[in-house]
Amino acid sequence: MKAALRFLLLALVALPAKAGEVSVAVAANFTVPMQQVAVAFERATGHKARLAFGSTGRFYAQVKNGAPFQVLLAADEETPARLEREGLAVAGSRFTYAIGRLVLWSATPGVVDEQGAVLKRPDVSRLAIADPKLAPYGAAAVETLTGLNLLAAWQPRLVQGESIAQAHQFVATGNAPIGFVALSQVMVDGRVAKGSAWVVPERLHSPIRQDAVLLVSGKDNPAAAALMQFLRGGAARAIVRAHGYAPAS
Incomplete structure (x- = not known):
């Protein structure tokens, strides 16, 4: 009897802690x-x-x-x-x-150059960003445009998503030709997997x-x-x- 009880106690101790959620x-x-x-x-x-x-x-x-x-x-x-x-x-x-890192991205190859000069092209119809009041990546996008003296020029053409996921969706579906998104959203195996991109220099916005x-x-x-x-x-x-x-x- 004692041996059986001892075995039972040892078995209980060996059980893993109950998994939670x-x-x-x-x-x-x-x-x-x-x-x-x-x-x-x-x-x-x-x-x-x-x-x-x-x-x-x-x-x-x-x-x-x-x-x-x-x-x-x-x-x-x-x-x-x-x-x-x-x-x-x-x-x-x-x-x-x-x-985090901010990136200017287009789903189409060749649209965004490596210096981000596409932001100065007047023929680009819309620019997607996350809502700067809700999403820090949106705030970083506004800070970047402000530092480049381009915010006023882009203000009428900004398309705002509630989150960075929605901003990415606007660009991925073609509703906006370019947009500021998170580098993590477009990177696979250490490189931008699709389209074209400019990784925004960290000096242009506060650290995310x-x-x-x-x-x-x-x-x-x-x-x-x-x-x-x-x-x-x-x-x-x-x-x-x-x-x-x-x-x-």
């Missing part, structure tokens, strides 16, 4: 890499990440209104910091998981530091804590790098 709000520009991170995360930990993609500004409003997200992967550093200040995120949990933060609703969820830890590890950093981001040091 974490609800994650993810900036639209990070869609593809986060899908890969989620697969690697589940394989490594057994936990499942339930993902929602959209604009950082929209997610902020949803969290303020009680949306049950447990982790936010923003497209900026300001939104997670604001959520911390407002008591909606766990103080001290915020860190930079990726540094993308921060993750643990939201208050996830503070007692082991799966949420595990994901925050996994995002700092080598497997996640390799995925970040492969999609055109610079992982934070």
